[in-house]
Amino acid sequence: MNWKLVVDSYGEIYHLNVLHAKTAAKEALGNVQTIDTFRNNLRMVVANQKINLMRFSMPNMEHWPYKQITVTTYFFYPNVMMMVDTFGVDLLRIFPLEDSPRKSRTIHTWYIHPNVQKIFKTHGRSYEDRLRTFRDAVGKEDYAMGEDVQLNAEMRVQSEILLGRNEGALHHFHNAHRSRIGRDLLPVEDA
Ligand SMILES: [Fe+2]
16 A cells, blocks of 8 residues: 555544444544644644543643543654654654655554553453554554555546545644645635
8 A cells, every 4th residue: 555545544533434334433532633733743632431421520721631531643744753652662664665666665564652551451451452453553453444445546546535534633644744845735615
């Protein structure tokens, strides 16, 4: 799959409840995200299911434990993403492969807090279980769908992709890339 399609698959949360209904949606919360941009880079924050608990148990939002209820992803243009949550940091680096526009390699490394394995163990799990769930969702769902998108584009089934008004991370990434290669910014359609 083209490396830009891979980056796209991490840049919005609207697909979560549909594509990942049986996997990642059990942990993360769909349809809620924020973005802030800095030059060609951006920061995207999504919530996890614990935010619903907070709504009931802790009415004062100022006391909400930010790191425990969010995943913050930093997109470093062009090809590096760093995901930070309460357990640690995941680093995803996407590289074009074999000089082909159809292939890329994702290198995933992670760094966890020393206490994390202990906490998982008390619940009869290990951090590797969580990693497996993440990688299954990404590999068997996101990347599988991205390959279909790429195939459709190659077969000219679909000549355009419409990015929604709330998919700001994707707008920013594509506009950053377009400006770097001397293309006009994405055209904007009136609603
Ligand atoms: Fe996804």
